[in-house]
Amino acid sequence: MSEPAIAVLPCLCANLRRASRALTHLYDKSLRPLGLQATQFTVLQALSLTGEIPQKGLGRILSMDSTTLTRTLEILLRNGWIAIRRGRDRRERLLRLSWAGEAQLKRAVPRWEKVQARLRRKFGMDGWDNLLKLTNEVTKVATE
Numbered sequence: 577m578s579e580p581a582i583a584v585l586p587c588l589c590a591n592l593r594r595a596s597r598a599l600t601h602l603y604d605k606s607l608r609p610l611g612l613q614a615t616q617f618t619v620l621q622a623l624s625l626t627g628e629i630p631q632k633g634l635g636r637i638l639s640m641d642s643t644t645l646t647r648t649l650e651i652l653l654r655n656g657w658i659a660i661r662r663g664r665d666r667r668e669r670l671l672r673l674s675w676a677g678e679a680q681l682k683r684a685v686p687r688w689e690k691v692q693a694r695l696r697r698k699f700g701m702d703g704w705d706n707l708l709k710l711t712n713e714v715t716k717v718a719t720e
Contacts (some may be wrong), residue, residue, distance in 0.1 A: 592714065606687045611655075612680065615648055617688060620657060620673060620681045628672040630663060641717055653698065 585591050603614035622637055623629065629637075635645045649671065652658040658676030663670050674679065696704045 588714075592711075603688065603691055607684055607689050610680065610684055610687065612684055616652055616657075617681075617684055619645075619648055619652060620677055620684070621688075623658065623671060623673045624678070624681055628670050631669040631671055634671055639719060655680075 578678045585594070594608050600663070603617070607614060618638065619634070622634060626637070626709075631642075631645065631649070635642060638645070640648075645693055649658065649660070653660060655676070656674055657680050659672050659677075662668065665677045699707060
């Protein structure tokens with residue numbers, strides 16, 4: 577018996593959210609042996625690219641609301657993967673990868689790269705590049 581076809585939904589948001597859930601599941605499955613979820617990996621990866629950054633700035637980069645980001649950061653902090661210090665303004669929280677976070681990211685990257693390579697093969701390089709460009713453009717338009 578074959579799998580049912582994926583329903584074509586008329587809503588861009590519904591289609592992107594469905595795709596996002598499916599991709600998250602794929603990356604989570606790969607990262608699970610390290611005790612890491614895709615959302616946590618994304619934050620670690622973003623911090624490795626930005627260096628120390630205010631929490632608000634990280635939220636903007638990732639288009640994450642404050643509550644969701646705070647919940648993820650609490651897990652990362654509990655695992656010792658990030659360090660937080662107060663900024664000049666007492667309310668400002670500056671985030672950075674800890675040594676343990678750098679090590680965890682280094683362990684996770686090969687698993688992440690395998691998923692990336694699998695998806696690139698499925699889409700082909702042109703499709704992959706176009707998909708990255710399109711999703712970045714969608715994010716830009718939606719956040720303007």
